[in-house]
Structure formats: C-alpha cells, structure tokens
Amino acid sequence: xTYCVAMRLDAGLVFLSDSRTYAGVDxxxxxxxxxxxxxEGQRVVVLMTAGNLSISQSVVNTLRERIEANKGRNLCxxxxxxxxxxxxxxxxxxxxxxxxxxxKEFGVDFSAGLLLGGQxxxxxxxxxxxxxxxxxxxxxxxxPYFQIGESKYGKPIIVRVITHRTSIxxxxxxxxxxxxxxxxxxxxxxxxxxxxxxxxxxFRVGHHCVLREDNAYFELIRKQWSQRLRDAFVxxxxxxxxxxxxxxxxxxxxxxxxxxxxxxS
Amino acid sequence: xTYCVAMRLDAGLVFLSDSRTYAGVDxxxxxxxxxxxxxEGQRVVVLMTAGNLSISQSVVNTLRERIEANKGRNLCxxxxxxxxxxxxxxxxxxxxxxxxxxxKEFGVDFSAGLLLGGQxxxxxxxxxxxxxxxxxxxxxxxxPYFQIGESKYGKPIIVRVITHRTSIxxxxxxxxxxxxxxxxxxxxxxxxxxxxxxxxxxFRVGHHCVLREDNAYFELIRKQWSQRLRDAFVxxxxxxxxxxxxxxxxxxxxxxxxxxxxxxS
Numbered sequence: 469x470t471y472c473v474a475m476r477l478d479a480g481l482v483f484l485s486d487s488r489t490y491a492g493v494d495x496x497x498x499x500x501x502x503x504x505x506x507x508e509g510q511r512v513v514v515l516m517t518a519g520n521l522s523i524s525q526s527v528v529n530t531l532r533e534r535i536e537a538n539k540g541r542n543l544c545x546x547x548x549x550x551x552x553x554x555x556x557x558x559x560x561x562x563x564x565x566x567x568x569x570x571x572k573e574f575g576v577d578f579s580a581g582l583l584l585g586g587q588x589x590x591x592x593x594x595x596x597x598x599x600x601x602x603x604x605x606x607x608x609x610x611x612p613y614f615q616i617g618e619s620k621y622g623k624p625i626i627v628r629v630i631t632h633r634t635s636i637x638x639x640x641x642x643x644x645x646x647x648x649x650x651x652x653x654x655x656x657x658x659x660x661x662x663x664x665x666x667x668x669x670x671f672r673v674g675h676h677c678v679l680r681e682d683n684a685y686f687e688l689i690r691k692q693w694s695q696r697l698r699d700a701f702v703x704x705x706x707x708x709x710x711x712x713x714x715x716x717x718x719x720x721x722x723x724x725x726x727x728x729x730x731x732x733s
Numbered sequence: 734x735t736y737c738v739a740m741r742l743d744a745g746l747v748f749l750s751d752s753r754t755y756a757g758v759d760x761x762x763x764x765x766x767x768x769x770x771x772x773e774g775q776r777v778v779v780l781m782t783a784g785n786l787s788i789s790q791s792v793v794n795t796l797r798e799r800i801e802a803n804k805g806r807n808l809c810x811x812x813x814x815x816x817x818x819x820x821x822x823x824x825x826x827x828x829x830x831x832x833x834x835x836x837k838e839f840g841v842d843f844s845a846g847l848l849l850g851g852q853x854x855x856x857x858x859x860x861x862x863x864x865x866x867x868x869x870x871x872x873x874x875x876x877p878y879f880q881i882g883e884s885k886y887g888k889p890i891i892v893r894v895i896t897h898r899t900s901i902x903x904x905x906x907x908x909x910x911x912x913x914x915x916x917x918x919x920x921x922x923x924x925x926x927x928x929x930x931x932x933x934x935x936f937r938v939g940h941h942c943v944l945r946e947d948n949a950y951f952e953l954i955r956k957q958w959s960q961r962l963r964d965a966f967v968x969x970x971x972x973x974x975x976x977x978x979x980x981x982x983x984x985x986x987x988x989x990x991x992x993x994x995x996x997x998s
Contacts, residue, residue, distance in 0.1 A: 620885030624914040628959060629966055637971040645966070649889040675974055682980040689969055694893065696965035701894055701910070703961065704954055706902040709940055715947040 470501055470518040470617030471650040471657045474583045475639045476595035476607040478632050480674065481585045481666040484643040485516045486617075486651070488658035502662035503528055504586075505535065505543050508672045513543050513552055513586035514664055518617035519579040519600070520571075526563045527580070531556065549586060549594035550606075556584055557602035564602070581616035586666070593668050621653040622646030636665050636674070641689065648690050661686070735766055735783040735882030736915040736922045739848045740904045741860035741872040743897050745939065746850045746931040749908040750781045751882075751916070753923035767927035768793055769851075770800065770808050773937045778808050778817055778851035779929055783882035784844040784865070785836075791828045792845070796821065814851060814859040815871075821849055822867035829867070846881035851931070858933055886918040887911030901930050901939070906954065913955050926951070 472485040485501040501524070504514040515531070517524035534542035534555075546552045560580060568578040578600055585595035585607075595607040597614040607614055612632040615623065629642045640663065650657045659681050665674040679686045737750040750766040766789070769779040780796070782789035799807035811817045825845060833843040843865055850860035850872075860872040862879040872879055877897040880888065894907045905928065915922045924946050930939040944951045 620918070621889055623918050624886055624889070625962075625966070627917055628962060640972050641966065641969050645969070652892055653885070653888050675972075675977070677977050679977075680980070682982065683977075684979050684983070685970075685972060685977045692969060693965065696968065697890075697893060697962070700958065700961035700965055701890070701903075701906065704906050704910070704957055705950075707905050707940075707950060712940070712942050712944075712948075712950045714949050715945070717947065718949070 472516040553596040622650040737781040783846040818861040
C-alpha cells in the first residue's frame with residue numbers, strides 16, 4: 469500500500485509520499501514513489517504513484533526514456549500541464565496494453581493511481597489525478613487536494629484545514645499530520661517520506677527533503693500533535709445525561725427559563 | 734453505507750450507530766441500525782448492523798421471531814455471549830442460504846457485518862464482530878473496540894484514545910468525535926445517531942439516546958472539537974527548512990554545539 473497527498477494552493481504546490489510497498493507481511497520494501505522533472509526557469513513537473521509497483525515503475529521508466537530520447541512528446545516539452553496529464557495517461561495505456569492481459573491470467577488487477585502536478589511557463593500551477601484507465605481529473609479551488617493509496621485515515625484533518633488559501637508551510641504541516649494518522653492506522657504505510665514544495669512562478673523546486681525515522685521535525689510534529697489532540701479530547705465536555713436528549717433550542721429555552729426563575733426568586 | 738462502533742471497556746460497553754442507508758445519491762434513507770434485547774437483572778444484548786439492508790433486516794427479524802416464539806435457542810435464553818454470537822451467525826447463514834444465490838444473479842454481493850455486545854449473568858461483558866460468512870471474532874483488552882461500515886475516517890481518534898481502561902463517558906465522547914469525522918468525510922454516513930451505554934454488572938441498559946441534527950450536546954462536541962483541532966494545528970511549529978533535514982540526534986548535537994559556542998564566546 470501507499471499514501472500520497474498533493475495540494476494545489478494559491479501559493480504553490482505541496483507533495484508528500486510514503487515509500488512502503490507491501491505484498492504480504494513478509495514482503496515489505498521501500499521504494500520511492502515521488503519523481504520530479506525540473507527545467508529551471510521553464511517548468512517543474514512532479515509525479516507520485518500508487519498501486520502495482522511494476523506498473524508504476526514501467527510508467528516512470530517510459531516517461532524517462534521519452535525525455536532522454538529527446539524527440540517526440542515528453543514531460544519536458546509538452547506545452548501545458550493538461551498535455552502532460554494526457555501524455556502520462558497515454559504511457560499508462562501503453563503499459564496496460566502490454567501487461568494487463570498477462571496480469572489478469574495470474575489473477576492480478578491492473579491497479580494504478582497517479583498524481584501529477586507542476587507548473588509550465590505560461591500557465592498557473594496545476595494538479596491532476598490520473599486513473600488506471602488513463603483518464604484524469606484536475607484539482608480546483610473548491611477541492612484543492614488529491615490523495616492516492618490508503619487515503620481515508622488521513623482525510624479528516626485535510627477536510628478540516630485545507631483551502632486554496634492555505635500557505636505552503638501550513639499545508640506541509642497538514643500533510644505530515646495526515647501522513648502520521650495513516651502510518652498509525654495502517655502498517656503498510658511507512659517511512660521514509662518524500663516531501664516536495666513548489667512556490668508559484670518559481671519554476672524550480674522549492675524544497676525537497678527525505679524524512680526518515682529519526683527526523684527531528686517529523687518527530688516533533690507527531691509528538692506535539694498527539695499530545696494536543698489528547699488535551700483537546702480531555703477538555704471536551706462529558707455527556708450530561710440529564711440534558712443529552714435536548715435539542716439546542718430546548719436547551720436555550722430551559723436555560724432561559726431557569727435564569728428567569730432565578731431572577732424572580 | 735453505515736458507520737457503527739462498539740467498545741468493550743473494563744467499565745462496560747458503548748455502542749454508537751448512524752442511520753443512513755444509501756443506494757445511490759437519489760436514494761438516501763434513514764433506518765435504525767441498533768437493536769437491543771433486555772431482560773432486567775439477567776441480560777442485555779445489543780446488535781448493530783451494516784451492509785445490505787434487506788440482509789440485516791432479515792437477520793434481525795429472524796432473531797426477533799425466535800424470541801417471540803419463545804422456544805428453541807434465542808438471544809434471550811442462550812447461556813453465554815459466545816452462544817449468542819453463534820446464534821446470530823446461524824441466522825445470518827439461514828438468510829445467506831435463502832438469498833445469496835438470487836442476489837448473485839442480480840450482481841449483488843451478499844454483504845453483511847454485525848457487532849454483537851452485551852452481558853449475560855455469570856459472565857463479563859463481551860463484544861463480537863460477526864462477518865458475512867457467519868464466523869466471528871471477539872474484542873480483547875488489547876483491541877477493545879470494533880467498527881463496521883465506513884470505518885477508516887473515524888479510526889485515528891479511536892487508535893489514539895481508547896484503551897480498556899477508558900471510562901464510559903470518555904468512550905462516548907470518543908465515539909461521537911469518530912462519528913463526526915466519518916460524517917464530514919462521507920456523505921453516506923448521517924444522523925440521527927443511536928447511542929447506548931451499558932455499565933458492567935448492571936444487567937439493564939444504562940443510557941439510550943437518539944441524537945438528531947439539532948442535538949445540543951453533539952453540536953457542542955462537533956464545534957468545540959473542530960475549534961480545538963484547528964487551534965492545535967495552528968500551534969504546531971512551522972517547518973524550519975534549514976533544519977528539516979536533521980535527525981533528532983544531529984539536532985541535539987548542533988544545538989549542544991551552538992550552546993557551547995555561546996558559552997565560549
């Protein structure tokens with residue numbers, strides 16, 4: 469399994485991926501799932517992958533070969549992120565044409581999920597989610613993030629925090645908290661993490677860090693979040709069993725009536 | 734979809750279920766998913782259901798008919814919760830024998846998930862998760878809770894908070910926060926909620942409340958949790974990009990070195 473999240477903010481783009489691959493409990497490995505292509509001053513394109521590792525590696529290798537061959541359409545010469553998404557979708561369809569039938573014979577689904585984000589000179593930063601069939605959707609101001617892989621555990625904090633106006637630093641914090649929830653709930657999501665930020669109109673990667681088990685900042689975030697969450701939880705009011713049946717309106721009326729009674733007594 | 738959670742604590746049992754059933758966006762309905770059987774002084778047995786509504790209703794109706802017929806094995810006369818779980822598993826298998834083939838013809842999976850908890854005189858409180866095949870597992874001190882339905886969004890807070898030593902009131906708060914996260918992330922989980930508590934050795938239901946949209950306590954929990962979570966999030970330290978690459982050890986060394994340098998200057 470895998471967990472990757474990407475956010476398209478007014479301020480730029482944030483990408484975070486884990487690196488655990490999993491084929492049964494006796495077959496856990498570390499593979500990087502984040503790949504980026506940078507032409508300083510011209511474009512930054514970032515790809516994250518989930519699903520069957522042989523499929524996603526084939527896609528990435530195909531994309532790299534096209535860039536290295538330096539002829540025909542490739543991620544370093546397509547004129548827009550929309551064309552980049554179509555190109556990645558096409559490569560995925562080539563891998564499908566080659567592998568899907570054989571995989572099916574062995575009972576293996578053709579599973580793949582990709583996130584593609586970046587900025588190409590002349591455009592805004594854009595973010596796409598590409599599906600196994602090679603089709604794709606684009607992040608919008610209303611839904612400025614995409615997740616692939618084991619996404620549910622880490623979704624609640626994103627839903628509560630992220631809007632297109634969130635700053636890059638806040639989004640990084642949120643992505644790390646979201647990753648922490650996924651790691652705690654699912655053994656098949658694991659460190660090290662790849663973290664990449666891109667500042668709008670920079671046309672070069674902002675930060676790219678690999679966070680390992682002993683990373684001081686991630687450790688701090690995990691510990692402090694855990695503690696604050698428990699504090700916040702403890703501070704929630706206990707159920708008041710006499711009043712728990714009441715609607716908000718009935719409670720206001722009741723409290724109003726008792727205040728009135730107190731005034732009159 | 735559905736979300737139900739049950740917890741088996743040293744202090745007793747807590748059950749919470751939503752009431753949304755979903756068969757496409759134009760077919761959302763409200764059905765209660767919590768059923769309980771109480772013989773004061775003797776036993777309390779609580780059942781929560783997820784999966785195909787026709788299957789879970791058939792199981793519940795079969796269980797009720799057996800109790801009403803008042804002969805043969807039923808939930809009100811089985812001598813232990815283990816026997817109760819076997820009985821529910823058997824009823825599920827009867828429904829499977831009747832319906833599974835016909836459902837399959839229409840491309841419908843035989844999906845069912847049940848949580849069964851309670852206490853029968855002579856035993857401790859116990860909690861079981863019963864699967865579609867009629868087999869089941871029991872909650873333990875190490876894993877004192879079970880979830881069915883759309884369980885992933887609401888799991889992180891339970892993982893962080895619940896142990897077998899948690900009090901009933903704390904567990905109720907945790908279940909409601911967990912439900913809130915599920916409702917926010919998945920449209921197919923919805924109010925009203927059924928909440929039931931059982932205090933160990935009471936042999937009668939502690940509290941049973943139906944929480945609707947306008948419930949004052951749930952509204953308070955939702956608002957306060959949301960606010961505190963955002964506060965806790967804002968208080969997390971921003972990434973320090975110069976130091977983010979450092980391990981905890983390197984950071985200690987560096988900070989030690991800079992303290993030393995300050996002392997020496």
